[in-house]
Amino acid sequence: TTTIRVSPAVLGFSAVAHSLADVVVVPEGYSVTVMTRLGDPLAAGVAAYKNDGTDTDYDKRIGDHHDALSWFGLSASGGVDAANSTRGLLVQNHENITQKYLHAAAPSTGARNEAEVIKEMNCHGVSVTEYNDAGGRKWSYKQDSTFNRRITPFTEMSFHGPAAGSAMLRTQYSPDGTKGRGTINNCANGMTGWNTYLTCEENYAGYFRRDASDDALRTTRELMSLRRNGVTSRSGSYSWSSAATTNTAITRWNATISSATATSADDYRYEMNQMGWVVEIDPYNPASTPRKRTALGRFGHEGAFVRIAADQKVGFYMGDDSGGEYLYKFVSNATWAAADANAADRLAIGDKYMDNGTLYVARFDADGTGQWLPLVFGQVPPRPASGTNYPEPYVFADQADICVNTRFAADAVGATPMDRPEWTTGNPMTGEIYLTLTNNSGRTPATTNAANPRAYQNNPGTGSRNNPNGHIVRIRETGDNTDAKTFAWDIYMFGVDSTDYPSNPNVNVSGLTPANDFSSPDGAFFSRSSNVGGQVNPLLWIETDDGAMTDRTNCMLLAALPGHVGDGGAVTIDNGGVTQNSIVGAKATAANLRRFLVGPVDCEITGIDTTPDGRTMFVGIQHPGDSGTIAAPGGHWPYTQDGSTPAETTRPRSALVAITKNDGGVIGL
Numbered sequence: 001t002t003t004i005r006v007s008p009a010v011l012g013f014s015a016v017a018h019s020l021a022d023v024v025v026v027p028e029g030y031s032v033t034v035m036t037r038l039g040d041p042l043a044a045g046v047a048a049y050k051n052d053g054t055d056t057d058y059d060k061r062i063g064d065h066h067d068a069l070s071w072f073g074l075s076a077s078g079g080v081d082a083a084n085s086t087r088g089l090l091v092q093n094h095e096n097i098t099q100k101y102l103h104a105a106a107p108s109t110g111a112r113n114e115a116e117v118i119k120e121m122n123c124h125g126v127s128v129t130e131y132n133d134a135g136g137r138k139w140s141y142k143q144d145s146t147f148n149r150r151i152t153p154f155t156e157m158s159f160h161g162p163a164a165g166s167a168m169l170r171t172q173y174s175p176d177g178t179k180g181r182g183t184i185n186n187c188a189n190g191m192t193g194w195n196t197y198l199t200c201e202e203n204y205a206g207y208f209r210r211d212a213s214d215d216a217l218r219t220t221r222e223l224m225s226l227r228r229n230g231v232t233s234r235s236g237s238y239s240w241s242s243a244a245t246t247n248t249a250i251t252r253w254n255a256t257i258s259s260a261t262a263t264s265a266d267d268y269r270y271e272m273n274q275m276g277w278v279v280e281i282d283p284y285n286p287a288s289t290p291r292k293r294t295a296l297g298r299f300g301h302e303g304a305f306v307r308i309a310a311d312q313k314v315g316f317y318m319g320d321d322s323g324g325e326y327l328y329k330f331v332s333n334a335t336w337a338a339a340d341a342n343a344a345d346r347l348a349i350g351d352k353y354m355d356n357g358t359l360y361v362a363r364f365d366a367d368g369t370g371q372w373l374p375l376v377f378g379q380v381p382p383r384p385a386s387g388t389n390y391p392e393p394y395v396f397a398d399q400a401d402i403c404v405n406t407r408f409a410a411d412a413v414g415a416t417p418m419d420r421p422e423w424t425t426g427n428p429m430t431g432e433i434y435l436t437l438t439n440n441s442g443r444t445p446a447t448t449n450a451a452n453p454r455a456y457q458n459n460p461g462t463g464s465r466n467n468p469n470g471h472i473v474r475i476r477e478t479g480d481n482t483d484a485k486t487f488a489w490d491i492y493m494f495g496v497d498s499t500d501y502p503s504n505p506n507v508n509v510s511g512l513t514p515a516n517d518f519s520s521p522d523g524a525f526f527s528r529s530s531n532v533g534g535q536v537n538p539l540l541w542i543e544t545d546d547g548a549m550t551d552r553t554n555c556m557l558l559a560a561l562p563g564h565v566g567d568g569g570a571v572t573i574d575n576g577g578v579t580q581n582s583i584v585g586a587k588a589t590a591a592n593l594r595r596f597l598v599g600p601v602d603c604e605i606t607g608i609d610t611t612p613d614g615r616t617m618f619v620g621i622q623h624p625g626d627s628g629t630i631a632a633p634g635g636h637w638p639y640t641q642d643g644s645t646p647a648e649t650t651r652p653r654s655a656l657v658a659i660t661k662n663d664g665g666v667i668g669l
């Protein structure tokens, strides 16, 4: 097993204070460069973005709501050079849109305008963009690169793994259930050891419309599945399917069964089952068809951290971001073969490690151990009936059913309901896995558990008790092996507004101060192992998506020297007379946790990666200035980043930034 060593590394920057300014703030000695923004052209001949709502051709422009991102090094001849820190492909998710800023005037209502719908759909998905360093980390992107690509809700995808071809995936577009169109609500990501990108479909359910007539035509099984996965809207996000068009790529967002005599080959009753997956993309091959990996289950996929370790199976750690949902792991049947890192047919390697394996869900026990519970057909009991929404037990038909209705399977085996599982990441030196639990408005003192132990008032003395600021759990697999069936866990850190709770040990459990407090952890990232240099304990980076202390500061990025599972001890937390025992890590200090960056007004800090040398960090800034109106946006970033004062009507844009150290050093050290 791996020997966990102590860390000689130090955080080499001065902490950034709370900020409500409409700029990205970084420590003294660092610089911020705004890179690809919503609407920037990604092909030769595409006009510069006017940003007044009249732009077109969004399938050849950077999308909106920049989320997770990864850097893929590119060789001089246009092949894989994973170690290249001066030329690469920046692959980024575009999770959602700020609809009002995409159109010249208010968005159409009633039957939506088709051109507006196409624009809104194309702003979702993934972008692949070539970046180059002209020397000394002078970054620019290459508008006419042949590698540039937009993957959108219109892009053809193929299904792989146990649910491919299932009756539950069949549609008019794909009567055999093996292909589909596009990806939606792409949130966090994963980067495989064979140079492909994983994009994760999170809040897909809300995009679908089901009319009242649909309920009467569904079986009870189907209705229970739709409820459990939240496919309950009567309009669907942005009412896309209301457009008067024969284009089924648009009308398929209406998943209503078309008539009592129709079959799944006649309509889109199962289109929702085509979303909610982990999707593998080969960024080096712009002509490749992305593959949806059904073996990894279907739920509100936040991200998929991939752990590669010599002589082990490949592990994929995955959160399901909704209140009370679960942490999952998929383990390949195949043991990692180092030569696969250099394979030319990268998606075939994905077939090898992602189509055959075992899906598990986590149970966290009160003694600091945990179990990985297999979600394997034949081993999963029926999901019991509960309440009026689930009037009968859900009995699984086969492994495809478990893959499509993964939440039911996890319910049935007794997984631990968590406070909104967001990103997963792993310490590359030790294999310890970190899971952000962003917050949970539905947690109550009576429903706390050892791994989700806090329920308290956001503003002391007001409101109900829940978990408004979130926490971070970490696990260490038994034997440090991805294929372990058991693990040790503790709570690494609790978020809090330390001005409200400077010293209450039941709330500010980690001892945060205004210098390092945070709320609603979301993105999480370890420094790449390629740049740890003399360190044996790389830095952990934590990003926030907060609404609970945004009166005090905009969202942020922190850096930590993370320590290890078991470096703290047992605690009892008093949730207003209801106590909960838990296991927590060492307290935060000014030396081991510092705020590195604060974003502009209204934003969420999202994607994060560095070049392999660690000397440029890329960070996603999502939905800045989205609180206002077209006439008076809530903010104007990135037009404010250079210190200028934009016009009152200047529309903000999601963008990614490149952060460099003025002395050329490794970021954070």
Ligand code: FEO
Pocket (backbone or CB within 6 Å): 095, 187, 188, 202, 302, 321, 422, 522
């Ligand atoms: Fe898209 Fe759970 O954040």
Ligand code: CA
Pocket (backbone or CB within 6 Å): 095, 604, 622
């Ligand atoms: Ca978001």
Ligand code: CA
Pocket (backbone or CB within 6 Å): 187, 188, 302, 422, 522, 523, 545
């Ligand atoms: Ca997120």
Ligand code: CA
Pocket (backbone or CB within 6 Å): 422, 438, 522, 545
């Ligand atoms: Ca979030």
